[in-house]
Amino acid sequence: xxxxxxxxxxxxxxxxxxxxxxxxxxxxxxxxxxxxxxxxxxxxxxxxxxxxxxxxxxxxxxxxxxxxxxxxxxxxxxxxxxxxxxxxxxxxxxxxxxxxxxxxx
Amino acid sequence: xxxxxxxxxxxxxxxxxxxxxxxxxxxxxxxxxxxxxxxxxxxxxxxxxxxxxxxxxxxxxxxxxxxxxxxxxxxxxxxxxxxxxxxxxxxxxxxxxxxxxxxxxxxxxxxxxxxxxxxxxxxxxxxxxxxxxxxxxxxxxxxxxxxxxxxxxxxxxxxxxxxxxxxxxxxxxxxxxxxxxxxxxxxxxxxxxxxxxxxxxxxxxxxxxxxxxxxxxxxxxxxxxxxxxxxxxxxxxxxxxxxxxxxxxxxxxxxxxxxxxxxxxxxxxxxxxxxxxxxxxxxxxxxxxxxxxxxxxxxxxxxxxxxxxxxxxxxxxxxxxxxxxxxxxxxxxxxxxxxxxxxxxxxxxxxxxxxxxxxxxxxxxxxxxxxxxxxxxxxxxxxxxxxxxxxxxxxxxxxxxxxxxxxxxxxxxxxxxxxxxxxxxxxxxxxxxxxxxxxxxxxxxxxxxxxxxxxxxxxxxxxxxxxxxxxxxxxxxxxxxxxxxxxxxxxxxxxxxxxxxxxxxxxxxxxxxxxxxxxxxxxxxxxxxxxxxxxxxxxxxxxxxxxxxxxxxxxxxxxxxxxxxxxxxxxxxxxxxxxxxxxxxxxxxxxxxxxxxxxxxxxxxxxxxxxxxxxxxxxxxxx
Numbered sequence: 001x002x003x004x005x006x007x008x009x010x011x012x013x014x015x016x017x018x019x020x021x022x023x024x025x026x027x028x029x030x031x032x033x034x035x036x037x038x039x040x041x042x043x044x045x046x047x048x049x050x051x052x053x054x055x056x057x058x059x060x061x062x063x064x065x066x067x068x069x070x071x072x073x074x075x076x077x078x079x080x081x082x083x084x085x086x087x088x089x090x091x092x093x094x095x096x097x098x099x100x101x102x103x104x105x
Numbered sequence: 106x107x108x109x110x111x112x113x114x115x116x117x118x119x120x121x122x123x124x125x126x127x128x129x130x131x132x133x134x135x136x137x138x139x140x141x142x143x144x145x146x147x148x149x150x151x152x153x154x155x156x157x158x159x160x161x162x163x164x165x166x167x168x169x170x171x172x173x174x175x176x177x178x179x180x181x182x183x184x185x186x187x188x189x190x191x192x193x194x195x196x197x198x199x200x201x202x203x204x205x206x207x208x209x210x211x212x213x214x215x216x217x218x219x220x221x222x223x224x225x226x227x228x229x230x231x232x233x234x235x236x237x238x239x240x241x242x243x244x245x246x247x248x249x250x251x252x253x254x255x256x257x258x259x260x261x262x263x264x265x266x267x268x269x270x271x272x273x274x275x276x277x278x279x280x281x282x283x284x285x286x287x288x289x290x291x292x293x294x295x296x297x298x299x300x301x302x303x304x305x306x307x308x309x310x311x312x313x314x315x316x317x318x319x320x321x322x323x324x325x326x327x328x329x330x331x332x333x334x335x336x337x338x339x340x341x342x343x344x345x346x347x348x349x350x351x352x353x354x355x356x357x358x359x360x361x362x363x364x365x366x367x368x369x370x371x372x373x374x375x376x377x378x379x380x381x382x383x384x385x386x387x388x389x390x391x392x393x394x395x396x397x398x399x400x401x402x403x404x405x406x407x408x409x410x411x412x413x414x415x416x417x418x419x420x421x422x423x424x425x426x427x428x429x430x431x432x433x434x435x436x437x438x439x440x441x442x443x444x445x446x447x448x449x450x451x452x453x454x455x456x457x458x459x460x461x462x463x464x465x466x467x468x469x470x471x472x473x474x475x476x477x478x479x480x481x482x483x484x485x486x487x488x489x490x491x492x493x494x495x496x497x498x499x500x501x502x503x504x505x506x507x508x509x510x511x512x513x514x515x516x517x518x519x520x521x522x523x524x525x526x527x528x529x530x531x532x533x534x535x536x537x538x539x540x541x542x543x544x545x546x547x548x549x550x551x552x553x554x555x556x557x558x559x560x561x562x563x564x565x566x567x568x569x570x571x572x573x574x575x576x577x578x579x580x581x582x583x584x585x586x587x588x589x590x591x592x593x594x595x596x597x598x599x600x601x602x603x604x605x606x607x608x609x610x611x612x613x614x615x616x617x618x619x620x621x622x623x624x625x626x627x628x629x630x631x632x633x634x635x636x637x638x639x640x641x642x643x644x645x646x647x648x649x650x651x652x653x654x655x656x657x658x659x660x661x662x663x664x665x666x667x668x669x670x671x672x673x674x675x676x677x678x679x680x681x682x683x684x685x686x687x688x689x690x691x692x693x694x695x696x697x698x699x700x701x702x703x704x705x706x707x708x709x710x711x712x713x714x715x716x717x718x719x720x721x722x723x724x725x726x727x728x
Contacts, residue, residue: 004195004209054198 010051017044031088031095035081042074108156109167109190113214115153115224116270116283118146119231119262126259139255143262144235150269151228157216158225162675167216183426183479185340187677189217191275193337215275215338218676219419219483223272226487229655230408230494231265233648237498238400240644241505257297261404264290268409272416277326277336277345280420284322284381287410288315294405295397307393314390318380322417325373329424332366338420346423355427371428374421382414382467385441391464395456399501402456407463407493412486415470419483425474435475439575442468446582450589450719454519455500458590462545463493465579469560472572478563480663480678485560488552488659492544495652499538502645503594506531506638510601517604521590522713526599530638533646535595537653542591544656546584547695554691555660562687577694584695588702593710600713601638 021040028034046067053063089095122143125132132138161167167188193213238261242254264287271283289312296308329345330336332354337344344350354367361369378384383391394406405411418425418434425431445464452458466489473482504518506527511517528535544551547558557580564573640646663672666688670680709718 004197058198 007051007055010055011048014044014047014051017041017047029096029098031085031097031100032082034097035078035085038081039074039078042070042077046070108153108160109216110192111153112157112190112216112224112273113192115150115157115228116266116273118150119143119266119269122146122262123259123266126255126262133255133259136252136254139258140235140239143258144232144239147228147232147235147262147265150265151232154221154224154228154269158221161216161218161221167218183422183477184678185346185423186217186219186338189215189339191215191339193275210278211276211337212279213275214273216273219416220272222483222487222672222675223416224269226490227265227268227272227409230490230652231261231268231404233652234400234404234408234494234498235261235265237403237501237645237648238398240642241400241501242398253297257294257398260290260293260297261401264294264405264410268413271413275338277329277338277421280417281323281326284377284413284417285319287405287413288312288319288381291315291394291405291410294401295394297397297401301396303393304396307390307396311390311394314387315380318376318378318387321373321376322378322380325370325377328366328370328373332370345421351423351427354424355429365429367424367428368430371421371425371430372433374417374424375430375434378414378417378471379437380414381417382411382471383441383464384414384437384468384471385444388441388445388464392457392460395454395460399456399497399504402460403494403497403501406460407497408490411463411467412470412490415467415474415482415486418471418474419479419486422474422479426477431475431477433475435472435569435572438468438471438473438475439572439579440468441465442472442579443575443582444468446579446586449586450582451717453521453717455503455521455524455590455594456497456519458521458586459493459496459500462496462583462586465583466493466545468579469557469576472576473560473563476564476567476569476572478560478567480673480676481556481559481563483676484663484672485553485556487662488544488556488656491652491659492541492552492656495537495541495649495656496545498645498649498652499534499541502531502534502641502649503527503538503638505641505645506534507601509636509639511604514607516607520605520713521593522710522715523601523604524594524599525597525601525710526595527638528595530599531640533640534649537646537649538595539591540653540656542587544660546587546699547580547691548699549688549692550657550660550664552656552658552660554688555662555664558688558691559663559681561691562684563681565687566681566684577690580691581694581698584698585702588699589706589709592703592706597708597710599638600710603713605713 018041021037021042021044024037024040025034026037028037049063049067049070053060053067057063085095088100092100094100125142126139127133132142167190169190170188191213193211195209196212197210235258238257242257267283267286267290271280271287274280274283292308292312295311296304298304299308326336333343333345333347333350335343335345338346340346340348342349351367354370355365357366358364359366359369380387391406391411395402397405425434442465445461445468449458449461449465452461466485470482470485470489473479473485500519503524504515507518507524511523517523540551544553547554561573561576561580564570564576661667661669663670666683666685668683673680705718709715
């Protein structure tokens with residue numbers, strides 16, 4: 001492991017990715033954009049999990065299993081999320097989150 | 106100058122251009138700042154790339170000599186990649202060595218003769234195309250009136266960076282990452298005019314079709330990693346071209362009976378080539394990819410990206426050499442060469458003719474690799490990049506000029522039946538186009554003559570008579586369809602004042618016309634104005650002239666007839682003996698094709714609505 005990219009760099013990348021995702025999810029009004037932000041955050045967590053596994057516990061498999069679990073959940077989430085976006089678009093001809101506020105109290 | 110040590114900058118500078126244009130608002134908001142950034146940084150890359158080439162040529166190759174490796178296998182005469190220069194750094198812990206934590210996965214770059222040649226070609230062609238785009242895209246406006254050209258230049262800068270990165274990569278993983286980035290850029294650029302449904306569909310089609318091949322390629326890479334524990338190009342122990350490793354995989358049976366591990370690996374990798382280089386049966390995306398702006402067609406779908414598939418086989422040739430699947434490669438290549446040339450004869454869209462011609466020429470290269478003519482394939486790849494970029498940019502120039510007359514409707518502006526006598530209106534475009542045409546048709550002494558001739562000569566010498574026959578037929582058709590295009594576009598009578606009605610009268614054409622990729626105020630905004638086509642601005646004709654010089658002269662790098670074997674020697678391969686039969690037959694075939702094309706299409710179209718003489722002769726079958 002001597003000389004390879006230090007774990008801090010990998011974690012910095014993951015942190016940066018998480019911030020970009022968070023910013024996207026909070027600032028976007030387009031529902032697809034929000035979904036993409038959430039995906040970015042999930043992926044940055046995956047990078048963290050895999051990096052910790054690889055650098056700290058390479059003989060175990062917990063980190064890998066966690067990462068695969070996250071990927072599976074993310075895939076399901078996107079399938080549901082996009083289906084909802086399409087359903088909303090068909091019903092209201094917009095996917096702008098500000099305009100889809102019928103349920104607001 | 107220590108150009109070898111600067112080589113890592115070659116892909117990083119265009120990448121920096123992409124990042125700057127995307128992230129720095131001061132640059133991204135201004136069209137001029139965007140293209141200045143992209144062109145300036147790429148120009149530095151170009152200087153470094155040519156510096157590397159000249160340093161390698163003058164300094165007798167690269168500093169490191171590889172471990173001795175005999176890679177001669179049956180009829181394949183491949184003598185390794187020769188001297189090289191490699192630099193890498195440890196990227197990540199190597200996950201295969203779980204018990205031994207000292208292993209790392211390295212990434213870096215590796216310079217050797219084929220890489221130096223590719224870098225020089227790609228940077229120069231890309232630079233010409235960047236400059237051409239400034240003029241061609243000058244009037245591109247988004248329907249809402251925003252400028253999107255910054256985005257265009259950031260995409261082509263990213264594309265160029267990934268192509269250069271792929272060329273320099275010292276391992277298959279980095280190679281694959283850059284390869285996929287190119288697929289992404291291809292998607293973005295084909296769909297650049299995404300308000301056209303056809304462009305959207307074409308972008309999706311290109312992305313999905315190439316992805317099919319890429320899955321195979323990724324499996325191949327995993328297979329190699331699993332077998333060797335490394336993905337690094339090189340012959341040292343533990344690297345993937347290590348002779349012992351190659352012998353072992355060449356003998357070990359795979360799970361499929363009758364197939365060695367090497368055959369399985371090579372077939373999987375070759376799937377990537379079939380997708381990226383648009384070989385049968387995954388060729389379907391390339392003609393549709395012409396929906397993108399013309400400089401994109403030139404950059405991606407003629408000069409560089411489609412050449413990446415061929416370069417993959419060039420790069421991993423030791424594995425192919427021991428795999429025993431080279432006949433499959435040769436068959437697919439030769440079939441594609443003939444099949445695409447046949448389709449090209451019946452096309453009317455100036456860009457689609459060139460697209461099918463690209464398919465056909467890629468077939469030549471793949472067939473050359475399949476018969477063991479490694480040098481000839483690389484040689485043809487380089488010369489083809491120059492003359493095909495030239496032809497595509499020339500067609501872009503013609504389309505640009507035609508739009509002055511027929512308006513901004515691609516279906517009208519690209520239909521060769523609406524053209525004719527363009528040589529009178531656009532003399533520079535005409536002359537440079539003729540250089541590209543003669544190079545593609547394989548006429549002495551243009552570049553295509555030498556490279557194509559070397560492929561067919563090798564096929565004849567190695568007694569691959571079927572491949573030889575098919576390729577000769579394809580070469581005949583090449584001369585024929587290109588003569589057809591030249592006669593119909595540049596000669597005869599100008600028919601653009603009364604263009605053909607569109608075959609499909611869709612309302613979309615109106616939207617496109619309103620958008621107009623070059624909405625000159627001085628051209629008038631309506632179709633059917635009586636303006637003549639005009640010559641393109643100097644920013645467009647300049648790159649044409651540079652490329653025309655290369656299309657004319659590049660062939661002398663390996664002119665067997667004149668006893669020049671510079672390229673073979675530089676690539677560390679034995680120069681084939683010169684045999685006058687093959688070039689003689691090739692020249693006669695090309696001249697016959699040109700003569701027949703001239704006879705049939707001399708005065709084929711008096712009006713834009715006339716039928717094609719071949720279609721008339723074939724009657725119902727020609728419909």
